Amino acid sequence: MTEFVSIAAITVVMFLTIGVGARGVRIARTPADFMVAAREVSPPVNAAAISGEYLSAASFLGIAGLVFVQGLGSLWYSVGYAAGYLVLLLLVAAPLRRFGAYTIPDFAGGRLQSQRLRQWSTVLVLIIGWFYLLPQMDGAGLTLQVVLGVPYWIGVVVLGVVVSGNIAMGGMKGITFVQAFQYWLKICAIGIPAVVLLMYAGRGSTSNLTVNGAPIFQHPTTVTMTQAVRLVVKRPTSVIATGVVDGHADVRKHVLLRPGTHTVSRGSTLRFRAGARVPVRLLLLQPHSPAWNSPFVSVGPDGAHPLAATYGLIIATFFGAIGLPHILVRFYTNRDGASARRTTLIVLLLLSVFYIFPAILSVLGRLRAPQLYLTGSTDGIVLALPSLILPGPAGTTLAALVAAGAFAAFLSTSSGLLVSVAGAFSHDLMRGGVRSFRWCALGAGAVAVLAALLVENFSATLLVGWAFAIAASSFCPLLVLGIWWRGLTWRGAMAGVLLGGGGCCAAITATMLGLAHSGWSAVLLSYPAMWTVPLAFAVMITVSLASRHERPSDVDQIMLRMHLPDALLQRTR
Amino acid sequence: MDGDQPGGPIRTLAWGPGEDSLPGSSGDVAQPDRDYWQILIKSLVRAQLGLSLLCLAFALAVTASFPILCAVLPRLIRVTVLGLPVTLIALGVGVFPVILVIGAFYVKQAARLERQFSQLVERVDGARSDD
Numbered sequence: 001m002t003e004f005v006s007i008a009a010i011t012v013v014m015f016l017t018i019g020v021g022a023r024g025v026r027i028a029r030t031p032a033d034f035m036v037a038a039r040e041v042s043p044p045v046n047a048a049a050i051s052g053e054y055l056s057a058a059s060f061l062g063i064a065g066l067v068f069v070q071g072l073g074s075l076w077y078s079v080g081y082a083a084g085y086l087v088l089l090l091l092v093a094a095p096l097r098r099f100g101a102y103t104i105p106d107f108a109g110g111r112l113q114s115q116r117l118r119q120w121s122t123v124l125v126l127i128i129g130w131f132y133l134l135p136q137m138d139g140a141g142l143t144l145q146v147v148l149g150v151p152y153w154i155g156v157v158v159l160g161v162v163v164s165g166n167i168a169m170g171g172m173k174g175i176t177f178v179q180a181f182q183y184w185l186k187i188c189a190i191g192i193p194a195v196v197l198l199m200y201a202g203r204g205s206t207s208n209l210t211v212n213g214a215p216i217f218q219h220p221t222t223v224t225m226t227q228a229v230r231l232v233v234k235r236p237t238s239v240i241a242t243g244v245v246d247g248h249a250d251v252r253k254h255v256l257l258r259p260g261t262h263t264v265s266r267g268s269t270l271r272f273r274a275g276a277r278v279p280v281r282l283l284l285l286q287p288h289s290p291a292w293n294s295p296f297v298s299v300g301p302d303g304a305h306p307l308a309a310t311y312g313l314i315i316a317t318f319f320g321a322i323g324l325p326h327i328l329v330r331f332y333t334n335r336d337g338a339s340a341r342r343t344t345l346i347v348l349l350l351l352s353v354f355y356i357f358p359a360i361l362s363v364l365g366r367l368r369a370p371q372l373y374l375t376g377s378t379d380g381i382v383l384a385l386p387s388l389i390l391p392g393p394a395g396t397t398l399a400a401l402v403a404a405g406a407f408a409a410f411l412s413t414s415s416g417l418l419v420s421v422a423g424a425f426s427h428d429l430m431r432g433g434v435r436s437f438r439w440c441a442l443g444a445g446a447v448a449v450l451a452a453l454l455v456e457n458f459s460a461t462l463l464v465g466w467a468f469a470i471a472a473s474s475f476c477p478l479l480v481l482g483i484w485w486r487g488l489t490w491r492g493a494m495a496g497v498l499l500g501g502g503g504c505c506a507a508i509t510a511t512m513l514g515l516a517h518s519g520w521s522a523v524l525l526s527y528p529a530m531w532t533v534p535l536a537f538a539v540m541i542t543v544s545l546a547s548r549h550e551r552p553s554d555v556d557q558i559m560l561r562m563h564l565p566d567a568l569l570q571r572t573r
Numbered sequence: 574m575d576g577d578q579p580g581g582p583i584r585t586l587a588w589g590p591g592e593d594s595l596p597g598s599s600g601d602v603a604q605p606d607r608d609y610w611q612i613l614i615k616s617l618v619r620a621q622l623g624l625s626l627l628c629l630a631f632a633l634a635v636t637a638s639f640p641i642l643c644a645v646l647p648r649l650i651r652v653t654v655l656g657l658p659v660t661l662i663a664l665g666v667g668v669f670p671v672i673l674v675i676g677a678f679y680v681k682q683a684a685r686l687e688r689q690f691s692q693l694v695e696r697v698d699g700a701r702s703d704d
Contacts, residue, residue: 075664079636086632086672090625090679206656293658294650295643310640318637338687341680348676352669359665484622556611563618565687568694 005396006147009404013185014162017178017411041333045180047346050330052183054081054321054347055354056132056413057139057379060190060406062461063355065378067362069284071292076310077461078355080317084468085351088322089344094337095483095562096328103420104328104475105428111482113552114490117497122428124474124501125325129421130451131467132324135460136414137452139379139406146383147403156452159407163414164445167422168438176333182412187354189405193386193398194357194364201368201389208367212291214278215370222271223371229264230282231374233257237276243268270374278370284378292366305523312527313465319533320468323475325424326416336566361385379460382406418444466508473532474501477540483562485544486555492544500536504528609697617690621683628679635675636668 041049059081066074101107104125109118137156144155166178208215214234225243237257241250244265245257261282264270272278286298296306297313321327334340361382365372369388372381383406386398422440430436474497481488507528516522524531552558643649643660652659 072658072660072664075660079664079668082669083632083636083672086676087629089676090629090632094683206653209656209658209661210651210653291650293660295640295660295664307640307644311637314637314640318633338684341683345676345680348673352673355669356666359661363661363665484618556614559618560610560614563614563621565691568691 003148005400006403009400010144010407013404013407013411014158016181017162017166017408041176043334043339043343043346045176046330046333047343047350048181048183049176049179049333050327050343050347051350051354052179052181052186052408052412053326053330053416054351054413055183055186055409056464057136057406057409057460058464059354059358060186060409061139061143061379061382062135062464064358064362064365065376065381066461067359068365068372068376068381069378070286070298071294073294073296073298073306073310074461075359076295076297076313077317077465078358080314080468081321082348082351082355083318084321085344085348087318088327089341089348092322092479092483093331093340093344096479097331097334097340098337098564098566099483099558099562100332102329102332103423103427104323104325104479105424107328107482108478108493111552111558112488112490112493113554114494117490117494119428120494120497121475121478122424124470124497125424126421127501127505128323128325128467128470129417129424130448131463131470132326133414133417133421133448134452134455135463136410136417137448138455138463139460140410141452142377142379143383143403143406143410146380147399153453156449159410159414160445160449160452163411163418164442167415167418167441167445179412179416182408183350185408186405186412187350187357189401189408190354190357190361190382193402194360196394196398197364197368197386197389198360201364204367206367208370209363210293214280214373215292215366217272217274217276217278217370218368220272220274221371222269223374224269225264225266225375227375228266229374231257231262231264231279232282232285233259233262233277233279235259235277237272237279239276240271241268245270278373280373281375284373284376304519308520308530309523309527312523312530315533316465316469316472316527316529318472319476319529320470320472322479323471324467325471325475326413326420329420329423330416338566358382364389414448418448469508469527469529469532470501470504472529473504473536476533477536481537481540481544485541486559487544487548487551488540489544489547489550490552491547491550492540492542495543496536496540499539500532503535504532507532613690613694613697617686620686620690624679624682624686628675632672632675635671639663 059078063074063078066077096107099107099111101110105118105121108121109115137159140159141152141155144150144158145152205218208218236259239255239257241253241255241264243250245255245268246262246264257279262279294306296310298306298309331340331343334343365381365385369385372384372388376384383399383402386402387395389395390398418441421444422437425440425444426433426436430440477496477500478493482493507525510516511522511525516525649659654662
């Protein structure tokens with residue numbers, strides 16, 4: 001029954017996506033149509049499309065899961081994802097639209113007249129695109145695994161086929177309407193469950209929110225293991241066990257779990273009494289995280305320097321949105337600079353409303369379904385929550401709605417990313433044109449599927465956070481200085497992009513390989529934005545000043561075009 | 574049609590250098606005229622940048638000061654309102670109205686600066702053509 005409702009919901013989402021996208025095929029004719037929907041989208045539709053594209057697996061599943069596991073400090077992700085659009089509005093929205101570039105490499109090449117800078121920007125677009133694309137594929141595999149019980153690869157392949165096929169058919173024209181539709185789908189799919197569950201289970205004790213470490217069972221709770229799990233118990237806990245615990249078969253037997261690690265087999269049940277501490281699954285254990293209700297994020301096994309790590313995350317997310325490759329292209333579909341500003345303001349509103357709901361879900365999970373600390377996975381908590389809090393058909397329906405929304409999140413974000421990645425490939429590394437764009441979309445989709453099959457079990461939010469860090473330390477300074485400072489030269493931009501972006505990529509690679517585990521090295525490598533962003537700005541300014549004779553000759557004309565009010569700009573034509 | 578073809582260095586821009594006859598950029602404009610346009614546009618860019626940086630500084634001061642505040646006053650973390658920790662109220666709900674208000678303020682002010690600039694240009698233009 002559960003599977004049936006979920007399958008139905010996900011299928012409906014996919015067919016609506018293909019259907020709305022296919023309508024675009026008849027309208028999309030020229031390459032310009034394919035790439036930017038021919039600039040005829042009104043601010044509210046455009047804003048919904050931007051938000052729909054932006055709210056990815058990380059926002060839909062990742063944040064709530066991370067807050068549930070690590071604590072309220074992870075809310076900085078949602079704050080930063082929204083505030084990134086404020087920074088974008090303040091620093092780049094209108095001038096960038098007036099400049100009229102489709103992509104960041106276009107901006108780099110057009111503003112600074114350098115083919116080499118353009119090519120390196122394309123390489124960075126591809127790197128950021130992959131970092132962002134992987135967690136979407138990963139999330140699709142996980143979602144189908146959690147709600148339908150099918151193998152991981154099925155979700156990955158389904159998403160890859162639907163997205164790349166849809167883009168190859170309709171390009172951006174179809175996608176703009178699909179994205180706008182998917183924002184509203186996503187806000188319903190997370191908002192309705194959050195509000196219903198809040199009304200159903202919102203009243204009662206909130207003591208678990210202020211407890212340090214693992215929360216406490218409020219009621220006698222029976223937990224059924226859907227897979228074999230290793231648990232960490234901090235204090236002696238007596239349970240009634242059915243199944244296999246630590247290799248012993250027990251049937252309805254009182255078992256005392258001593259402090260340490262215990263293995264519970266798949267299908268076993270543990271019954272806890274009210275007031276017992278919730279054991280934590282080894283996979284979700286945070287060895288030295290700060291208190292759950294503190295505003296800091298933690299890093300590494302020793303949890304050193306939480307304040308610095310928090311500011312690293314803040315810098316990456318606040319300044320990363322500017323440099324995301326799939327976002328800039330959306331600004332081109334605004335009519336002029338003023339409507340680009342209006343669009344961004346509406347985006348800010350739509351995102352602010354959305355990001356309230358992951359917080360509600362994570363708090364409800366900690367209060368009313370703490371058994372998820374035993375059985376859940378970080379990104380799977382939102383999916384599992386509705387049926388745990390609300391038993392029966394109501395919970396099943398809400399769970400199906402969440403699954404459909406999650407799928408919409410993967411569909412829309414990976415569509416936008418694939419358009420950017422395929423566009424970058426076909427524009428800058430191949431001959432361009434509709435046919436080449438189509439093949440690049442299919443090829444990029446296939447590569448993303450293969451990569452996602454190789455890497456399983458990454459936290460979506462971490463990967464996406466790193467994509468933001470790379471964007472913040474390469475494209476953010478390039479765009480901000482390029483728009484506001486006449487003195488930027490291609491040499492300065494190139495040095496900044498390579499040192500900032502390259503340094504950030506190196507730090508992330510070191511983190512992924514597990515090279516630094518403690519102290520400052522762990523903080524500086526896991527949250528590199530705190531040093532790579534200032535580095536990129538400093539290098540860009542210094543090298544530009546040193547090579548000031550290389551300022552492009554048409555810089556006055558470009559500044560005029562970017563900053564002249566729209567009405568005057570039209571008059572000068 | 575060629576202009577629509579994506580690919581190549583700056584062919585994907587909506588415009589090409591030299592395509593517009595922007596004031597102050599074409600060769601047949603007298604030197605004083607060019608200087609006058611450069612000064613005008615510089616003043617506009619400076620005013621817009623000032624507005625943006627002011628809003629950015631205010632937004633950062635209001636939102637990003639929270640962790641350092643909690644680091645200095647650790648007792649703040651344990652404050653609860655109706656049983657909800659202050660971190661949840663600040664980061665889960667509180668910051669969003671703040672950034673929305675700053676954004677709305679900026680959009681209004683930026684449009685006002687542009688209007689003022691347009692009026693100035695028209696007045697100066699009118700005065701110059703009367704000469």
